[in-house]
Amino acid sequence: MKQDRHISDNAADVQQIRDNVLARSVADGDEEALRSVIRNYGDLVFRTAFKIVCDESEAEDIAQEVFIRVWRKAASYDGRRPFASWIYRITCNLCIDFIRRRRITHPFSRLELSDAGGLPDRLLPVEISxxxxxxxxxxxxxxxxxxxxxxxxxxxxxxxxxxEGLGTDEVSAITGMTPDRIKSNLYHARKAIREMVSRQF
Amino acid sequence: MMNGEYEKFAGNLNRIGRELPSKELIEASVMSRISVCGHEKDVQGNGRCAVISMIAAAVLTFVLMLPAAFSGDGKQKKQSECDAAPMAADFSDMAAHADLSDSDVAAQKVTDGPSISHRRLPRQYEGYLASLQRKAAAEKLLPGNSCLSPD
Structure with missing residues (x-):
């Protein structure tokens, strides 16, 4: 058990070093490094944005903006913190911006409208019954x-x-919310989802 | 709803949209954007500065215009007052502060035309002559400055 944790810690350290090198290269204007960031973190950014804004095309736009921002702001990345947390933070900020903008431009629209066409097959697992x-x-x-x-x-x-399975401390570092606020938000989210699930099934 | 069902729901939800469907397209789009405007951050930064400067300049201009447009009691000046004030100030200032010789003043009269020069300049010029005359008279009366010999 201890050995497993040691291996896992080592893997995290290696990943951190690799990400630091990548971030530094992006900051120096290395386009190939940015391609690597897109390949490594594209899925993470998309799935996070997609679940927050609940719209595939908007999530793709947000993903694009995230990597443009990574390109511009790579120099400001703090190498002591996980690169993924930084990516999550940018993604969440852009999602909030997007939701605010949507409220201004479409004040009466509801999220349900996004579901009008159903869930496209490309967003489902490849092999599925x-x-x-x-x-x-x-x-x-x-x-x-x-x-x-x-x-x-x-x-x-x-x-x-x-x-995403992140810990409270990590979520706090990403969103800037206090642990109590996180607990409260999670409670409300779970409650709403439970109510909706019990109503539908 | 049982806890197990919630977990199952979250698990199912997690299986949806796990991969960026058009990764190559996104990558190509990002790369084209950064290559077209490689220094986009600088451009945007300067753009922001320019916008802030413009807003600051507009606010400053507005603030500076306020005293000119409004009188002390807060009421707007009449148009005639606004029109007349600068002209009177210009010519009185010109005569009082500008170090004009007689020929300059004469030239000024010609170029300004009769309507302006007759109204303000002669009075100033007469005042100037009168002060010169008074100065000359005073110099004559002073004991050490007299041109006449004691004899």
């Missing part, structure tokens, strides 16, 4: 209905804690 496909479609509809009742910060807390 027809039954699973239906289950995941229903899961997505339920989530969208619940998410429309949550504030952006509640959604972010839910996504980072429950879906």
């Amino acid at each position: 027809p039954e699973d496909r239906v289950i995941l479609q229903e899961t997505w509809s339920t989530f969208i209905a619940a998410a429309s009742r949550l504030t952006p910060k509640q959604r972010i807390t839910f996504v980072l804690k429950e879906l």
Whole structure:
């Protein structure tokens, strides 16, 4: 057990060193390094943004903006902290900006509208049974209905804690929220989702 | 809803949208954006500075215009007062502060035309002559400065 943790710590250290080198190269204007960042973190950025804004095309736009921002701000990255946390932070900030903008431009729109076309197949796992496909479609509809009742910060807390599996300290470092605020947001998010799930099934 | 069902729901949700579908497209788009405007941050930074400067200049201009547009009691001056004030100030200042010789003043009269020169300059010029005359008279009366010999 101890040995496993030691190996895991070592792997994290190696990853951290690799990310620091990558960030420094991006800061120096190395385009190939930026390509590596996109390849390594593209999925993370997209899946986080997609669950927060609940819109595929908007999540892609946000992903694009995240990497443009990484390119511009790589010099300001603090090498002592995980690179992934920095990426999460940029993603969450852009998602909040996007949600605020959407409220201004479409004040009466509801999240449910995004689900009008259903969940595209490309967002489902590659190998999936027809039954699973239906289950995941229903899961997505339920989530969208619940998410429309949550504030952006509640959604972010839910996504980072429950879906990405981050610890409270990490979420606090990413979002700037206190641990108590995180607990409160998570409580509201869970409650809304539970209510919505019990209503649908 | 049981805890297990919630976990199951979260697990299912986690299986959705795990991969960026058009990664190559996003990558190409990002690379083209950074190559087109490689120094985009500088451009945007300067742009921001320019906008802030413009706003600051507009606010400053507005603040500086306020005393000119409004009188002390807060009421706006009449248009006639606003029009007349600078002209009177200009010519009185010109005569009082500018170090003009007689020929300069004469030239000024010609170029300014009769309407302006007749109104303000002669009075100033007469005052100047009168002060010169008084100075000359005083010099004559002073004992050590007299041109006449004691004899």
